[in-house]
Amino acid sequence: MNAAPLARRPLGCLKASLRQTRQQKMLFTRHMATEAAQAQTTTTPLPPPQHDFFRLNDRKTKTLRTAFAVYPTTTVAGTAKLAPPPVNVLQSLHEAQIKKMDPTGARTALFAKTREAAKVGDVLMVTHRRGGEPFAGVCLSIRRRGIDTAILLRNHLGKVGVEMWFKIYNKNVAGVEIVKRRAKRARRARLTYMRKAKHDMGSVEDLVFAWKRSRRVFSSGRATAAGAARAKGAAAKKK
């Protein structure tokens, strides 16, 4: 570079180069470390990749313009199987959970779409595990959502209309029993009209009282065939 400083301080050039060496010392050691790590990797013989060709044709001449290799959708990284996941996962998830929460299948049967099952318009009684009185009421609707299936019961408590939703697979619901079946099948899926004064059923207390008394008779008396049949219809749920 400049001749004059060099003439004044002949060792000045050494200073500059030594500084550069100092600065690069750290980087240099890292280079060595990286090189050593690379030496450990081994090369494996490459398997021949399996693929098809996808043709791109010229629109006017209809001849091959170019083509690309397209690998099969069923393999991943050359070897392992790659399959699309099942479609109806929600259903399988529901089934798995229902199996866990309702191992006997009693609750599923109670609200299945069968002749024997409970329907809207029936008077049901739900026993709750968290203490308190069992809640009875007329079933206004059954909301079928797999594991989240729920029923809506309506009753009058102290001349005030009360409605409660119960998740039938919840562990807090200790049991669901049919107190009284509706004489004739309801022609609606949801009996929301029963909230109106004209159709309101009022309190179901007397129905429950009568049912309890009949049960006491049956349970205290002999276990008759008739009682067993009634019990089957009622499908008393324990846990």
Place this chain on the structure above:
Amino acid sequence: MAPRLPARCWRQLALRPSTALPTSLARPSLLPATTTAAGGNTTTSSSLPYIQSRTVKTGWSTLPSRAKPHRFNQVTSGLPAPLAGPAAALKRRERTTPVRAGVLAVKKGMTVFMGRRGGRIACTVLQLDRVQTVLNKTRNKHGYWAVQVGMGERNPGNVGAPLLGYFEAKGMAPKEVLAEFRVRDEKGLLPVGVQLMPDWFHVGQRVDVRSNSRGMGFAGGMKRHGFSGQEASHGNSKNHRTIGSVGPSQGSGSRVLPGKKMPGRMGNQRVTIQNLPILMVDNELGILVVKGCVAGPKGSVIQVQDACKKDPPSQEWIDKSRKMLEERFPGAEAHLQAARERHLELKEARREKRIAELMAEGVTPSEEHADVIEEILAASAKEDATTERESAGF
């Protein structure tokens, strides 16, 4: 600026002794070229180029003065690191960037999780459809660390030629969706082409879930921003749901301020739900169940990644999930390398219009291009090596 005069006009002026520099400054020994330039006129030769000519040879550097390395502009000079710029930005976001890459999923719907003691948790079911890693993005090449991940399957007819070539080089079928997940550093990068299964996450860990919300279309101010609307009566006419004033009048500029909330398109925006716990992981069903709700309709594409505002999963889990990948797909690297080589062959063939013959006779590496391909591969390997080295030093 003075008019540029021809030399014959000002040559006479230069002869005047008053315009000439003092003769004491003249150093004839330093001016060897002036005699020929002035055409033998000695008076002119002593007066014209009096400035000493400075060249590279005489100690003049072409570098701008700031670029010269000196002790104040070195990395190790003790100066504080700059607070702005790419490196500073990465450093700033380091803590909130997840350590591991995430996965893509499809929202399948919502259901509940019933607990053994009567608990009930609303949850969302996300399904992973053939999720594969596609690309690693590095600090040196792309400016940040990230893993590109693809999901699903797309008909090659619906993929353009550039992307067909891209997937050809990756050795995988064209993917339906591609997305990238930023990771903290090179330790988060993954082998390319491996499949990410739901057990990439573990039950109980927190994740951030990103997706586009359900589009509402053009919505008014009441729905879009929760404005109160206007009154139903007291003389109001046909303005019950309109927004009111949009700003002050004269004196405040008589303008609408930027960002004023107004009616417009609502929804279909990217929404992040943070810190959702994972309730269930199932490889067979390919599902991931997270607590709570996730933005968007059923079937929308969801990005799931470790929560950025919680601690990352334990180091054991990170190592375990990484090891699981390597055990499941030991041939991933070799397959990628083979696919790259095949891609280079095919690319060369396409360029030379040999692709039809090549398809007819089957793909066999030709001898004449083998050298070229080897060179390209060696160059890329070298580049990779330097990248790694630089990243190690970074």
